[in-house]
Amino acid sequence: MSSQNDVGVPLLHASDGVGYKLLELPPELLALLESENPPVLTLESSTNSAIIKSGTQSWGLRQKNTSNALMLLKPSEGTVSSSQIAGPSLKAIATVHDTIELVSESSAKTAPVARGKWHERFARGR
Template identity: 40%
Template sequence: MSTQYDNDISFSASQAQQPLKLMELPPELLALLESDSPPTLTITSSEATSTAPGYALLNTGSKTYQLRQKSTSSPIIIVQPSTTGPTEADDLTTFIPQPSLCTIAKVEDTIELIVQEPDVLAKAPPKVNKWHEKFAKSRAEKKS
């Protein structure tokens, strides 16, 4: 009779987890990077203004993308294949390594690329009212 334990695969975590972030590439940028003559990519920062902070920009030569970090509620775990090693109790002459998986990184944030139009880069983005600003404004209006 078959059970769920017939094909166990050991799972472990590496002590040295690699810090990784995944970047979502738009299809047109991926095609450009996989082409016979891929462009040189540069990362710069935008000008910070009194109404907006600076942010990272990825430039391909023909397009500019704003880089935004997005957090995820479910992290992505990166694994690599490995094998079990002998323990002190194992006989080294008869030991057979078993396949296993080992985590090498946990990705909790991804980088999103947003196409920036040339005229948008020249203007500062409009100030977005934050919740606490709207709340304070509505309370002040109620008191008047």
Template identity: 50%
Template sequence: MTSQEEAVGIPLSHAPDGVGYKLLELPAELVALLESADPPVLTLHPSPTAALLKTPDKTYSLRQKNTSNALILASTQTPSPTSADDATTSTATTTTSSSSGGLSLIATIHETIELIPLETGEAVPAATARGKWHEKFGKTR
């Protein structure tokens, strides 16, 4: 038996689902509010420079943060029973199909959205581009 036949790992497949995910970073006070017994309704509002998330007591400005380190969204695959699982065989086989379980990589995320709390009556900060990368690519994002 070779070392490759002895190695057992987690099957990994690339299966993008085409949904298009955005990762939203929530401040601790907003998480506590949403997890309370009576969570409020949140609303999104446009403004000339940014989107605004409003709760009954507070307003947050949404800001996109790009990252050079991608975040990979994965989903587990559950093994599906097959007739081969019921039979006993003496030969070792390797499968990469979904019948063996494992992980599916369904999306890669290169940016997150963070919420910046605004004080009552505070103006929404204007978006500012910094550096050559932002001048070239930031306007289209």
């Protein structure tokens, strides 16, 4: 039987105004960063993107769009205004629709030319 005390965890949308980007690290870079002596990374520009370098290795930054948005949640304590129930709640502080992935590339090779979003290419062919 349901009771008023069993309300679950309220979810509120409370954007914090910060623009978030999620960065997907390749396993070899993650291993370097978690090692005893992590390397110094440098960020350089190229004709079409940015490149992260560590010694002889380099990774190009590529934006990936997703149809499924990711919501960043933050725990919160306090009263939920609509129900005046005090207790723990979650705040959705941001919604992310794209991520940044790092693609390993040789230092001599330049980044490929951006070709636009898939739906833009699809619309041109119709």
